[in-house]
Amino acid sequence: MKILIADDDPQLVRALRITLTAHGYDVVTAGDGAAAVVLAAQTHPDVVLLDLGMPNLGGVEVIAALRGWTQAPIMVVSGRTGSADKVEALDAGADDYVTKPFQIDELLARLRALARRSASVPGDARVAFANVEVDLAARSVRRAGERVHLTPTEWRILEFLARHPGALVTRQTLLKEIWGTDQVADTGYLRLYLSQLRKKLEVDPSHPVHLLTESGMGYRLVLDADQREG
Known part of the structure; x- marks a missing residue:
């Protein structure tokens, strides 16, 4: 399963890449919102992990751009804890919202749940x-x-x-x-x-x-x- 991590914190990105790769995921990364949109179009990830406060293009704008062509699950991983931020992201099309700091076991469990929900279904289902x-x-x-x-x-x-x-x-x-x-x-x-x-x-x-x-x-x-x- 391919995961796109979009976050401008290089230490967090590195830690997530190491952890997720060790659990068998194929990981690609982007350091800003614009790069995330381009990389998503190029690699077609199965799940997107997305920070909200990124340069060049904000997280909500990235969600809106992705939802224009893909239904791949989007999990927001953000330090913003306010309910208004969560509602805005979910209403824009995010599938889940995890606040920083987080426990890696919970993140992995949420990823597994997203993967189960995004399993392919017949076209006439x-x-x-x-x-x-x-x-x-x-x-x-x-x-x-x-x-x-x-x-x-x-x-x-x-x-x-x-x-x-x-x-x-x-x-x-x-x-x-x-x-x-x-x-x-x-x-x-x-x-x-x-x-x-x-x-x-x-x-x-x-x-x-x-x-x-x-x-x-x-x-x-x-x-x-x-x-x-x-």
Whole structure:
């Protein structure tokens, strides 16, 4: 798996290159935003590790440039800890956000999660329920033919549920798949994201028939409302 590291801190880049190479990754590096965009186009990395505060082109601008042609997962690795910076990066198209300093074990776990989520799917991989169609290959959602905008985290949750239709997906599984580790405390985030998905996709969000909560266990995507369990 090829990883592009874009960061203007040469010591961090060197440390990450050594560590990731030792774990079997193919690593290419860029020291500024403009170089990152060019190198990404030349090498087509499987994952991009990206700092926000780079010269020549800022991290958010790099994300926007990459999202114009690639769906490769982008993990922001930044010293900026403010929620506004995280929201801006995620809304621009980043898939994950890690703050510096970080534990290398957590970074590796998040990389593995990104790799699992970006595994190729058949071109006709679609899941439909009610008037909603989820296109897993195109990473798009339509309701009654109209495109539905989802945040990156909303998409990842829906995508995982859509890959396991009808199955109970535990909270721990979703935490591990979305945030890279099952040690993350679920302080209501999943309930919040499921509530937002219901508002966008259910006919009656207060009485969902497709995006269901299994009390005390997790969540389930039911394609046929007549076949609900529990």
